Amino acid sequence: MLAFxxxxxxxxxxxxxxxxxxxFMIFRFVGDPVEMMLNEQATQAERAELRERLGLNDGFAxxxxxxxxNALQGDFGISYRNQQDVMKLIGERFPATxxxxxxxxxxxxxxxxxxxxxxxxxxxxxxxDTLQMTSIVGVSLPSFVVGIVLILIFSITLGVLPAFxxxxxxxxxxxxxxxxxxxxxxxxxxxxxxxxLFQITLxxxxxxxxxxxxxxxxxxxxxxxxxxxxxxxxFRHALRNCLMxxxxxxxxxxxxxxxxALITETxxxxxxxxxxxxxxxxFVDIPVMAAYLxxxxxxxxxxxxxxxxxxxxxxxxxxxxxxx
Amino acid sequence: MAATxxxxxxxxxxxxLWWSLRRHRAAQVAIVMLVVIIVSAFAAPLIAPQDPYxxxxxxxxxxxxxxxxxxxxxxxxxxxxDVQGRDVLxxxxxxxxVSLAIGLASVLLxxxxxxxxxxxxxxxxGVIDNVLMRIADILLSIPTILIAILVTAVFxxxxxxxxxxxxxxVILVCAIALTAWVQYARTxxxxxxxxxxxxxxLAARLIRVPASRIMLTHILPNTLTPVMVAATLNFGLAILIxxxxxxxxxxxxxTEPSLGTLxxxxxxxxxxxxxxxxxxxxxxxxxIVLAVNVIGDWLRDALNPKLR
Numbered sequence: 001m002l003a004f005x006x007x008x009x010x011x012x013x014x015x016x017x018x019x020x021x022x023x024f025m026i027f028r029f030v031g032d033p034v035e036m037m038l039n040e041q042a043t044q045a046e047r048a049e050l051r052e053r054l055g056l057n058d059g060f061a062x063x064x065x066x067x068x069x070n071a072l073q074g075d076f077g078i079s080y081r082n083q084q085d086v087m088k089l090i091g092e093r094f095p096a097t098x099x100x101x102x103x104x105x106x107x108x109x110x111x112x113x114x115x116x117x118x119x120x121x122x123x124x125x126x127x128x129d130t131l132q133m134t135s136i137v138g139v140s141l142p143s144f145v146v147g148i149v150l151i152l153i154f155s156i157t158l159g160v161l162p163a164f165x166x167x168x169x170x171x172x173x174x175x176x177x178x179x180x181x182x183x184x185x186x187x188x189x190x191x192x193x194x195x196x197l198f199q200i201t202l203x204x205x206x207x208x209x210x211x212x213x214x215x216x217x218x219x220x221x222x223x224x225x226x227x228x229x230x231x232x233x234x235f236r237h238a239l240r241n242c243l244m245x246x247x248x249x250x251x252x253x254x255x256x257x258x259x260x261a262l263i264t265e266t267x268x269x270x271x272x273x274x275x276x277x278x279x280x281x282x283f284v285d286i287p288v289m290a291a292y293l294x295x296x297x298x299x300x301x302x303x304x305x306x307x308x309x310x311x312x313x314x315x316x317x318x319x320x321x322x323x324x
Numbered sequence: 325m326a327a328t329x330x331x332x333x334x335x336x337x338x339x340x341l342w343w344s345l346r347r348h349r350a351a352q353v354a355i356v357m358l359v360v361i362i363v364s365a366f367a368a369p370l371i372a373p374q375d376p377y378x379x380x381x382x383x384x385x386x387x388x389x390x391x392x393x394x395x396x397x398x399x400x401x402x403x404x405x406d407v408q409g410r411d412v413l414x415x416x417x418x419x420x421x422v423s424l425a426i427g428l429a430s431v432l433l434x435x436x437x438x439x440x441x442x443x444x445x446x447x448x449x450g451v452i453d454n455v456l457m458r459i460a461d462i463l464l465s466i467p468t469i470l471i472a473i474l475v476t477a478v479f480x481x482x483x484x485x486x487x488x489x490x491x492x493x494v495i496l497v498c499a500i501a502l503t504a505w506v507q508y509a510r511t512x513x514x515x516x517x518x519x520x521x522x523x524x525x526l527a528a529r530l531i532r533v534p535a536s537r538i539m540l541t542h543i544l545p546n547t548l549t550p551v552m553v554a555a556t557l558n559f560g561l562a563i564l565i566x567x568x569x570x571x572x573x574x575x576x577x578x579t580e581p582s583l584g585t586l587x588x589x590x591x592x593x594x595x596x597x598x599x600x601x602x603x604x605x606x607x608x609x610x611x612i613v614l615a616v617n618v619i620g621d622w623l624r625d626a627l628n629p630k631l632r
Contacts, residue, residue, distance in 0.1 A: 014458075015465045026474070030481045133350070136621065140614035142564050144571050145606040148591060152599060163595075259467030266572055267591075278572055281477045293474060297466050304465065 004312050012305040017068070019297040023290035024067045027077075028056075030286060036080045076291035081283050086291045090273055095175045096166055097272035100264070101257045103179075103192040105250060108199035113239070113246065115200070116207025120215065121234055131204070138201040143260065147194040147267035154190060162187045164269035191268045195261060199253060206249055210242035251307055255300030344626040351622035354615040361612055365420035372414035373400045377579075391600050404600040407593065412600060415586055416608050422582040423612070426496055427563040431555055434501035434562075438508025439551070443539045445509065446516025453513070460506045468503045472565050475499040476574045489577045496575055500562050507554055515547035553624045560616035567609055583609040 027033065034050050051057060055066055070076070076086040119128040155163035167183030169176040178184030214220060215238055223233045262274025269275070273292060280288035336342055345351055364371060391404045403412040445453040463471065479495045480488050519525060520543070528538050569575035570584025571591075578585055583605050590602030 011461075015462050018462050019466060022474075026478055030478050136617055137610075137614060140560070140617045141610050142567055142571075142613070144568065145587065145610055148587070148594065148602060148606060151594065152603070156595065156597075156599075256467050259470045262473075263469070263568060263572065278473075281473060281572075281574055284477075284481055289474065289477070293466075293470065296470060300467060301465050 001312070005309060008305060008308055008312075012301050015301050016294075016298060019294055019301075020068050020071060021064065023071075023294050024064050026293075027067070027286050027290045028063065031284060033286070036284075036286070037078070071291075071294055076294070077287040079280075079285055079288050081280070081285045081288075086287045089276060089288065090291060090295065091174065092176075093271060093273045093276045095177060096270060097258060097261050097265070097274060099178060100188065100191055100195060100261055100270060100272060101254060103188055104196035104199060104257060104261075105254065107192055107196040108203050109246075109250060111196075112200040112203025113207050116204040117211060117234060117239055119204065120208045120211030123212070135201040135204055138197050141197070143194055143198060143263050144267050146197050147190070147264060150190045150194055151267070161189050163190070166271055191264050191270050194267070195257065195264045198260075199250075199257065202249065202253070203246060206246055207239075207242055210245060211238060214238045214241045248307055248311075251303055255296065255303055258299060259296055341626055345622070348622050348626075350618050354618035354622075357611065358615040358619065361420060361608070361615070362424060365417055365424055368414070368417040368421050372411075372417045374411040374414040376410045376415045376418055403604045406590070406601045407598070412604055415581065416583070416605050419581050419583045419586045419605060420608060420612065422493070422576060422580060423563050423566060423584070423609070426493055426500075426566045426576075426582065427559050429493075430497045430500035430504065430562045430566075431559045433497055434504035434558070435508055435551070435555055437501065438505035439512050439544070441505070442509035442512030443516055443544060443547075446513035447520055447535065447539055447543070449517075456509065456513075460509060463503070463506050469565065469568065471503050472499045472569060473572065473574055475502055476569060480574070489579060492576050492580070496566055496569060499569075500565050503565070504558050504562065507558065508551060511550045511554060512544075512547050515550070516543055519543045519546050549627050553620060553627060556616060556620035556623055560613045560620065563609070563616070564613055583612075 033054060033056065034047055038046060038050060055063060058066075074087045078084065079086050079089055082089075115131055119131050122128050151163040154161045162183070165187055166178045167185070167187035168181040169178045169184055170180045178188060220233060220238055223237050224230075228237075258273075261270075261272060262277055264270065265272045265274040266278055273295075276288060277292040279285070280292070345355075369375070400411075403416070405411055406415070441456055445456045476495050476499045479498065480492075483491060483495075516539075525538060525542060528542055533542075566575060566582060567584030567587070570582050571588045573588060576582040576585045578589060581589070586605035587602055587609065590598075590605060593601050
C-alpha cells in the first residue's frame with residue numbers, strides 16, 4: 001500500500017513539475033518580462049535594476065527553482081495589465097467559477113441519473129431512443145452555441161432570465177456568493193444549464209451502461225422473484241450499485257468543468273477565473289496565464305490522485321497492479 | 325484493372341459494414357448530410373450567391389436584411405445579411421470550408437504523428453516507450469481546451485506581427501493536433517504490442533525484413549480499425565475545438581472567418597435583434613459535428629467484433 005501511495009504521489013508531483021516548467025517557459029520566453037512591466041520611457045538603468053530584481057540574470061535552473069518556490073507559496077508575480085498581485089486577482093474570481101461549477105455538477109446528477117435509469121429500464125422503447133438521440137445532439141452542440149441559444153430564448157425573446165453578469169453578490173469574508181440573493185440565483189440559471197448539458201449526457205450514458213449490467217445480475221432477478229415492486233428494485237437495489245463509478249466520474253470531471261467554464265463565462269460575461277484567463281490571453285498578460293494554467297492543472301491532478309488512491313484503498317487488486 | 329474495379333463494387337456490397345449501414349437509418353441520413361455540407365463548402369466559390377471577401381460586392385443598402393421568408397427579406401439573400409451587407413449564406417459556405425479544412429488537416433497531422441510514435445513505441449518498447457507514455461500521461465492530465473488555447477496564444481506571440489493572421493490556420497492545426505495525437509499513439513501502441521508477438525511478424529523478422537517495413541506493411545494495417553473510429557470522432561472534436569478557439573478570439577481572424585469566428589461576430593449583434601447573423605452559422609456548426617458524431621457512433625458499433 002505504501003509503495004502505491006508513494007508511486008502515485010510521485011507521479012502527480014512529476015506532472016505538476018512539468019506543468020510548472022511549461023508555465024515558467026511561457027513566462028520567461030514569450031515576450032520579455034522587463035519590457036512588459038516598464039513603460040517605453042524607462043531608462044537603461046531602470047531596466048537593468050528591474051532585471052536584477054526579478055533575478056533574470058541568474059542561471060536558468062536557479063530561475064526555475066525560484067519560480068517553483070514562489071508558486072508553492074502562491075506567488076505568481078504581478079499582472080502586466082493592471083499591476084495587481086496575480087494570486088489576489090484569481091482569488092477574487094475563484095468563488096464565481098466555483099459556484100458555477102458546483103451548481104452545474106449538481107444539475108448534471110439530478111437530471112442525468114433519472115434519465116439514465118429511464119433509458120436503461122425501457123430500452124428499445126421510443127422514449128429511450130429519443131433520449132439517446134437527444135444525448136448525441138447534446139454532445140455535438142458546442143457549449144457556446146448552447147449558451148447563445150439559451151440567451152436568445154430566455155433573455156431576449158421571453159425576457160425572464162438575465163443574460164450576463166452575476167447579479168447581486170453577498171460578501172462572506174473573502175468569499176463572494178451569488179446564491180443568497182434572488183438576482184444572483186436568477187443569473188446562475190442559464191450559465192449553469194449551458195455548462196451542465198454536456199455533463200448531463202455523460203452521466204446519462206454512464207448510468208445507462210451500468211444499469212444494463214446490473215439489471216442482468218442474479219440478485220436483481222431474485223429481488224423481482226420475491227415480488228418487490230419494480231420501483232424499489234430499480235432504484236433501491238439496482239441504482240445503488242451503479243453510483244460508485246458515477247461519483248468517481250463526476251469528481252474527476254470537476255477539473256474539466258473548471259476549464260470548460262471559461263467558454264461559458266465568456267458567453268455570459270460571468271466574472272470568474274475563466275474570463276480573467278481569456279482576457280489575459282488577449283492582452284498577453286503572461287503571469288495571469290501561467291498562474292491559471294498551474295492552478296487548474298493542480299486541481300485536476302489533485303482530484304485524480306485522490307480518486308486513484310481511494311480506489312486502491314477500497315480495491316486491493318489495483319494496489320498490486322501498480323506496485324509491480 | 326477493370327475486373328478489380330467491378331469486384332470492388334461487389335466487395336463493398338458484400339461487406340459487413342455496408343450491411344450494417346443499410347440497417348442504420350441515422351447513419352445514412354448523417355452521411356448524406358455531411359456529403360452535402362462538404363461538397364457545398366468546397367464548391368463555395370461556384371455556388372455562393374456572393375463572394376463575402378470581396379468588399380466591392382458588399383452593398384450597405386442591403387445590410388441587416390432578415391431571412392427571405394420574413395416580411396423585409398429580399399432575394400437572393402436567403403438567410404439575410406449582416407451589418408455590412410454580407411450575405412449570411414455565402415459567409416456560412418466559405419466559413420464551413422475553413423472549418424472543415426482545419427478539422428481535416430489537424431486529424432491528418434495528429435494521425436501521422438500518433439501512428440508513427442505509437443508504432444515505434446509498441447514495436448521497440450524500452451526507453452522510447454517509457455518516455456512517450458510519460459508525455460502522453462502529462463498531456464492527458466491537463467484539460468484539452470486549456471492546452472489548445474495556450475499553444476495558440478504562445479505560437480502567435482512568438483511569430484512576427486505580420487505573419488500572425490496569415491498563419492492562423494497553421495497555428496490552429498498544430499495546436500489541435502498536439503492535443504489529439506495521444507489517442508492514436510495509445511491505440512496503435514496497444515495493438516502493436518499484441519501483433520509484435522504473432523507468428524507472421526516473427527516470420528518476417530526471420531527472413532530479415534527491415535523493421536520499418538514490418539511496422540508499415542505488416543503491423544500497421546492490422547491496427548487500423550480502432551484508428552478509423554477514433555479519426556472520425558476526432559474530426560468532429562477538432563472542428564469543435566477550432567470553433568471554440570475562434571469564438572474565444574484566439575482562432576481564425578475576421579478576415580478569413582471560420583464558423584466559430586462568424587458566431588463570435590454575430591454574437592455582438594444578438595441584442596440588436598439580428599438573430600440570423602449568429603443562429604445560422606451556429607446551426608451549420610451543430611449539424612456538421614452532429615453528423616460526424618452519428619457516423620462515428622455507428623462505425624464504432626459496426627466495427628466492434630463484440631457486438632456482432
